[in-house]
Amino acid sequence: MMDLSQKLSAYLDGELDPGEAAAIEARLETDADARAELEALMNADTLAEEEFEAMLKEPVPFALAQQIKAAEMPVASPAAPPRRPIWSTIAASLILVALGGVGGYLAKDVPPPVQTGWLADIADYHAVYASQTRHLVEVGADEAEHLQTWLGTTVETPFSIPDLSAHGLTFQGGRLLVANAKPVAQLMYTRDDGAVIALCFQRSSRPPGDGAFKEQTLNGFDFISWTADGADYVVIGPGETPDLQAIADSAAVAI
Amino acid sequence: MAMTPDRFKAEMIGLLPRLRRFALTLTRSASDADDLLQDACATALQKWEQYDPSQPLDRWLFRVVRNHWISEIRKRKVREGEGQVPAEDAVELRTEGEAEDAMAAQHLRRQVAHLDHDLSVPLMLVCAEGYSYRETADMLGIPIGTVMSRIHRARKLLASRLSDEGRAAQ
Numbered sequence: 001m002m003d004l005s006q007k008l009s010a011y012l013d014g015e016l017d018p019g020e021a022a023a024i025e026a027r028l029e030t031d032a033d034a035r036a037e038l039e040a041l042m043n044a045d046t047l048a049e050e051e052f053e054a055m056l057k058e059p060v061p062f063a064l065a066q067q068i069k070a071a072e073m074p075v076a077s078p079a080a081p082p083r084r085p086i087w088s089t090i091a092a093s094l095i096l097v098a099l100g101g102v103g104g105y106l107a108k109d110v111p112p113p114v115q116t117g118w119l120a121d122i123a124d125y126h127a128v129y130a131s132q133t134r135h136l137v138e139v140g141a142d143e144a145e146h147l148q149t150w151l152g153t154t155v156e157t158p159f160s161i162p163d164l165s166a167h168g169l170t171f172q173g174g175r176l177l178v179a180n181a182k183p184v185a186q187l188m189y190t191r192d193d194g195a196v197i198a199l200c201f202q203r204s205s206r207p208p209g210d211g212a213f214k215e216q217t218l219n220g221f222d223f224i225s226w227t228a229d230g231a232d233y234v235v236i237g238p239g240e241t242p243d244l245q246a247i248a249d250s251a252a253v254a255i
Numbered sequence: 256m257a258m259t260p261d262r263f264k265a266e267m268i269g270l271l272p273r274l275r276r277f278a279l280t281l282t283r284s285a286s287d288a289d290d291l292l293q294d295a296c297a298t299a300l301q302k303w304e305q306y307d308p309s310q311p312l313d314r315w316l317f318r319v320v321r322n323h324w325i326s327e328i329r330k331r332k333v334r335e336g337e338g339q340v341p342a343e344d345a346v347e348l349r350t351e352g353e354a355e356d357a358m359a360a361q362h363l364r365r366q367v368a369h370l371d372h373d374l375s376v377p378l379m380l381v382c383a384e385g386y387s388y389r390e391t392a393d394m395l396g397i398p399i400g401t402v403m404s405r406i407h408r409a410r411k412l413l414a415s416r417l418s419d420e421g422r423a424a425q
Contacts, residue, residue, distance in 0.1 A: 041414060045413060061292060
């Protein structure tokens with residue numbers, strides 16, 4: 001039989017059935033010891049969440065991502081010839097690159113990346129994350145200040161989070177991506193119908209642009225990109241998003 | 256949407272930070288975590304056609320990572336002359352040598368890194384990844400009641416450390 005503390009732990013995780021949860025809530029109203037125990041468990045939870053969150057910002061084997069992208073994958077076919085192990089070549093050439101939260105991007109000893117264009121990478125990421133609900137963002141909108149510090153430092157581009165509510169968009173948070181071998185900040189917004197619109201930016205390696213918008217469609221997503229103040233920006237949304245240009249206009253001003 | 260090699264790879268790349276966190280929680284060593292991640296990614300790419308696209312990819316990849324870690328632990332125990340270890344026992348094992356290596360790791364400044372991984376892994380999957388007890392039990396191959404008790408035990412240990420720190424600070 002579960003003791004009270006264990007029940008409180010399961011209650012925190014929403015794992016009690018409604019009857020048990022109601023009983024716990026009733027007890028919490030009258031039992032100071034139970035409240036103290038719940039608070040201690042919640043404090044432990046907060047600590048754990050902060051520490052697990054910090055792990056996401058540790059250096060990731062960035063070259064691994066590049067190698068995964070380049071890897072040949074077996075495809076079942078009756079006439080398929082035997083393939084050599086794909087990982088032998090990957091392991092031999094794998095170099096870990098630090099992509100740190102605060103330390104920024106370290107490109108030491110890394111072969112020059114293939115210049116595939118960052119929008120293709122952004123399209124891939126958007127295909128991944130726009131389908132996520134629980135894990136849409138890495139850092140939520142409730143930590144806006146942290147997001148600005150973390151992403152602004154890592155991408156080396158200070159920014160403000162644009163308020164795009166006039167376009168029916170709710171800011172959900174952001175995450176750090178890698179495109180064209182450089183860190184990218186991705187700010188995620190959702191519409192009431194569930195559509196995900198992202199605003200991404202990275203330090204620009206191109207000459208200063210005139211700020212003109214460029215429209216493109218890649219992998220079924222619409223893009224509006226521009227370069228300004230030493231950074232490349234893009235707003236991305238599902239194909240046929242009617243007001244994407246207006247969203248980009250607002251984002252370009254506010255960011 | 257049908258799963259294609261390119262889509263599989265794109266999703267896998269997007270999951271790398273979370274997979275590495277899982278590997279780090281299992282191994283408690285950054286270098287071991289990166290080795291584990293590399294091996295697991297190799298297997299996932301080779302066996303990608305075994306993945307059922309109607310299921311979440313993250314859970315499938317977490318299982319691949321976990322299975323690799325169990326295999327690695329077994330190999331280490333055999334190398335150390337302790338013979339074969341059942342899978343369920345293997346995931347519990349922690350030698351002093353590993354602990355010392357882990358102590359040297361930077362991330363051990365964190366309290367969660369001081370928990371045995373049989374406690375920290377369920378805690379990470381539920382608290383940080385947002386999985387239910389049932390999903391966590393399925394992923395780790397342990398009973399749901401064990402998930403519940405391990406998460407509770409992990410919280411109690413962390414709460415105890417916080418309480419000790421609080422007293423020490425007074």
